[in-house]
Amino acid sequence: MDKIQIGTSINGEAVEFLCEPQQSLLEVLRDTLGRTGTKEGCSTGDCGACSVLMDGRLVCACLVLAAEAGGHEITTIEGLATDAGLHPIQQKFLEHAALQCGICTPGLIVATKALLDRHPDPDETTIRYWLAGNLCRCTGYDKIIRAVQDAARSLAHPA
Amino acid sequence: MAEAVDYKAIGTSPVRPDGVDKVTGRAQYGADLNLPGQIYGKVLRSPHAHARILKIDTSRALALPGVYGVITGQDFPEAEGGEIGGEGGGDVSDLAKNIMARDKVLYHGHAVAAVAAKSLSVAQAALDAISVEYEVLAPVLDLESAMAPGATLIDPSCFTKNLPEKPTAPSNIAAVMKLGRGNVEEGFAQADVIVEGEYRIPMAHQGYIEPHACIASCNEQGQATVWCCTQGHFEFRAMTAKVLRMHIADLKFIASEIGGGFGGKTVIYLEPLAVMLSRKSRRPVKMAMTREEVFRATGPTSGTLARIRVGARKDGTLTAATAWLAYEAGAYAGAPMGPGAMTVFAPYILPNFAVEAFDVLLNKPKVAAYRAPGAPQSMYAMECAMDELAERLGMDPIDLRLKNAAEEGTQAPYGPKFPAIGLKACLNAAKAHPNYTRPLPAGAGRGMAVGFWFNVGMQSSAEVHINEDGTVTIVEGSPDIGGSRASMALMASETLGIPYERIKVIIGDTESAGFSNVTGGSRTTFATGMAVIRACEDIIAQCKSRAASTWGIDADQVDWRDGAAIPAPGVNAALKPLALADIAAGAPKTGGPLLGRASLNAQGAGAGFSVNLADIRVDPETGKVDVLSFTAIQDAGKAIHPAYVEGQMQGGAVQGLGWALNEEYIYDANGVMQNAGFLDYRMPVASDLPMIDTVIVEVPNPTHPYGVRGVGETPIVAPLATAANAVSRATGVRMRDLPLSPPRVLEALEAAGR
Ligand code: FES
Ligand code: FES
Numbered sequence: 001m002d003k004i005q006i007g008t009s010i011n012g013e014a015v016e017f018l019c020e021p022q023q024s025l026l027e028v029l030r031d032t033l034g035r036t037g038t039k040e041g042c043s044t045g046d047c048g049a050c051s052v053l054m055d056g057r058l059v060c061a062c063l064v065l066a067a068e069a070g071g072h073e074i075t076t077i078e079g080l081a082t083d084a085g086l087h088p089i090q091q092k093f094l095e096h097a098a099l100q101c102g103i104c105t106p107g108l109i110v111a112t113k114a115l116l117d118r119h120p121d122p123d124e125t126t127i128r129y130w131l132a133g134n135l136c137r138c139t140g141y142d143k144i145i146r147a148v149q150d151a152a153r154s155l156a157h158p159a
Numbered sequence: 160m161a162e163a164v165d166y167k168a169i170g171t172s173p174v175r176p177d178g179v180d181k182v183t184g185r186a187q188y189g190a191d192l193n194l195p196g197q198i199y200g201k202v203l204r205s206p207h208a209h210a211r212i213l214k215i216d217t218s219r220a221l222a223l224p225g226v227y228g229v230i231t232g233q234d235f236p237e238a239e240g241g242e243i244g245g246e247g248g249g250d251v252s253d254l255a256k257n258i259m260a261r262d263k264v265l266y267h268g269h270a271v272a273a274v275a276a277k278s279l280s281v282a283q284a285a286l287d288a289i290s291v292e293y294e295v296l297a298p299v300l301d302l303e304s305a306m307a308p309g310a311t312l313i314d315p316s317c318f319t320k321n322l323p324e325k326p327t328a329p330s331n332i333a334a335v336m337k338l339g340r341g342n343v344e345e346g347f348a349q350a351d352v353i354v355e356g357e358y359r360i361p362m363a364h365q366g367y368i369e370p371h372a373c374i375a376s377c378n379e380q381g382q383a384t385v386w387c388c389t390q391g392h393f394e395f396r397a398m399t400a401k402v403l404r405m406h407i408a409d410l411k412f413i414a415s416e417i418g419g420g421f422g423g424k425t426v427i428y429l430e431p432l433a434v435m436l437s438r439k440s441r442r443p444v445k446m447a448m449t450r451e452e453v454f455r456a457t458g459p460t461s462g463t464l465a466r467i468r469v470g471a472r473k474d475g476t477l478t479a480a481t482a483w484l485a486y487e488a489g490a491y492a493g494a495p496m497g498p499g500a501m502t503v504f505a506p507y508i509l510p511n512f513a514v515e516a517f518d519v520l521l522n523k524p525k526v527a528a529y530r531a532p533g534a535p536q537s538m539y540a541m542e543c544a545m546d547e548l549a550e551r552l553g554m555d556p557i558d559l560r561l562k563n564a565a566e567e568g569t570q571a572p573y574g575p576k577f578p579a580i581g582l583k584a585c586l587n588a589a590k591a592h593p594n595y596t597r598p599l600p601a602g603a604g605r606g607m608a609v610g611f612w613f614n615v616g617m618q619s620s621a622e623v624h625i626n627e628d629g630t631v632t633i634v635e636g637s638p639d640i641g642g643s644r645a646s647m648a649l650m651a652s653e654t655l656g657i658p659y660e661r662i663k664v665i666i667g668d669t670e671s672a673g674f675s676n677v678t679g680g681s682r683t684t685f686a687t688g689m690a691v692i693r694a695c696e697d698i699i700a701q702c703k704s705r706a707a708s709t710w711g712i713d714a715d716q717v718d719w720r721d722g723a724a725i726p727a728p729g730v731n732a733a734l735k736p737l738a739l740a741d742i743a744a745g746a747p748k749t750g751g752p753l754l755g756r757a758s759l760n761a762q763g764a765g766a767g768f769s770v771n772l773a774d775i776r777v778d779p780e781t782g783k784v785d786v787l788s789f790t791a792i793q794d795a796g797k798a799i800h801p802a803y804v805e806g807q808m809q810g811g812a813v814q815g816l817g818w819a820l821n822e823e824y825i826y827d828a829n830g831v832m833q834n835a836g837f838l839d840y841r842m843p844v845a846s847d848l849p850m851i852d853t854v855i856v857e858v859p860n861p862t863h864p865y866g867v868r869g870v871g872e873t874p875i876v877a878p879l880a881t882a883a884n885a886v887s888r889a890t891g892v893r894m895r896d897l898p899l900s901p902p903r904v905l906e907a908l909e910a911a912g913r
Contacts, residue, residue, distance in 0.1 A: 020280065036187065037184015037185065038184065039418070040447075042836065043449065043450065046450075047837050049368055077183065078184050086179065097172060097175075099178070100642060100803070100807075101416075101419045101420075102418070103188055105182055106182075106184045109182060125846075127845070128845040128848070132845050132846040132847075133844075134844075134845070135837060137365075137366045137367055137810070137842065138419055138810045139806055139810050140811075140851045141809075141848055142805075143805075144845070
């Protein structure tokens, strides 16, 4: 099969890759580029484990064709921590025990980032609806919601 | 005997040791490993629920460029019979046939062939090029037709087990189980009120977010390494060895991080296929299921039909009860009817009871364990009946339970007398909880129910290595599915008297850790924890003798306190304490490296009880139900890491609510599942739920050094009846069939003329 050459930016770095026309961004991230932090739970857009940001917008990487990523900026879970350490959302997920198995966690953290970028001070209902596309089977969501609330507080008032 | 003690580490909730890797995407799960030169395996699955395989032609697939191997049932060795062992149970030859069909396919999605190819797209093309001829047979899809005389037989060589007399004709009822005490007729004769009902609980999936995945690499000597997501790599190794007739020592299993299991990852599916394909292709073979394959071809839990009859005196004292429980096993025997039968009356003092349970074959995937396997179904029926009884008696439902609650010394229906248990404590905590007494929101009903699970012990091993600087590395063999590394480190910290941060916990592979059974049965913190504690005690004893030899005194003149050897009272008080780091630094001179170990078969897991409360509102126009509040109360014995104990309670509550309110396998008349995806198999999402309130009750388990009871499974048992009781009370119509999805609630309301 003929491959397509794509140029994109992933977590602020210019990245080029070759892909088959039918391959998803998720496949390319995980299998071609070895960035396995973005997880796969369904490949049909129903679980959110593959959540990434495309030009700051929350998308399911399994529903984006890899070829469509050309010229766009992709942010994945691997792009959140910095030299200064974990992103506050990551830190709050840890402190609130908001992960059990952790397979949903990268997607939830990326989705939370998209939420808080737009709504820095969301109420519980807003959080629950924003995260409704991210399935977690382990936690019952309680501690995730609390982690997000606390992350919003700590982003608003950095220590 | 554990007593109320002031612990330093236990009972705190620090960040888990593996946390950073899991929030940054570094942690490697089943599908995250790639090996140089790997190729991809894929499975061809049956389009029929019941059919004879007449012919499989793989020649066109093999001729495709980039295809390195094809296997079918013919390639497998004749499997030995015999029990699989471990948690799953069942028969080895059934396991082998479930992994790949031989002469018959028994459910839609049953594997019939597998290929290995250079890419997923070539693998898919190869599957499309395989032709299979089937003789389609009538599928058997529900319990009533499966159990009816003259039913189409799933397995003509299946004769019902455990009957008083050996049956003369085969049957789809693989086994029966009976349990009883006293005289049921006399008991019912003493009753002032008798309630009776039939309940249906749907087949449901564990719904772990990570699909099954593995990668296998086999060398020319036939030795293989398998890297996979599993709840128990030692048991996966043993099952794979049995199915492929290999020596256990020729297989190495490495457990990846695991993205949920809930019992569903205690059974092998892909692993032997990947080993065989790797052997054929002499390349590493990676295999991962799609979500659709997970639904269609891995083990969900049994759909169940339950009939319950309970009698009580006016004052609420139970006089007799009977249960008739039929569990769907799917294509091969092994439904959790045993635990279901032993659970159904476990919370209560019952002088007279009789239970009859059935393990029934039909053309659906073979069930696997799902969190407290069998218990949610039977307890659902009993706890609904108890609610009805409370209404009929005009009693508070908690008071009715308190009146009959099992306690220390009560003989459990399954035999032994209960040691200290927390049922009454949970009931009292529920009664005192503000969520039980606050005014009921308009349109809502308040439901409650009791949950129970045995918990298990089983085998675990642990090694404690004291590093040169006094930091500690613990090697154990229980995959960490919900934070168990943190619990192990906390128990080690408490026992050794050193800070939590100095302890690292490793889940070793099958060649670097001692044998451990699966992470399942709510056993890890209890049993593997016990091994860790014993291994720490082993190290403490060694450190004491190293200190003694350093000091030139006897080992029994040395005590251990706060992570240091100190002279015992009355011994030369001038000796300065020797901290673990000092002893580690001096180890080369006092006998070499410090390595403690323990392996055990833990007994006395200690039964777990819970009580759940819920306020649920029903929209009479649409039948939609809203969970307004939910309270989970549970006896944890001793919560080692309370936040993760709460997490188990909350997660179990929501899984139970999903099962109660929305989740079910929907089949068409041909036995094809109609909702094999997360969009249509609707698990709870964040916007469906309120916060889940928790109360951890602590009635220490006398057999564990710190009083631990398993906590992982009990939480899913009570929510089903809690939800149904709340909906029944909200609508005034008794709900018996789950899930309480809007159409079913509306139907029930209409049938009752509401
Ligand atoms: S993997 Fe993309 S939504 Fe599930
Ligand atoms: S922590 Fe396991 S799915 Fe969310």
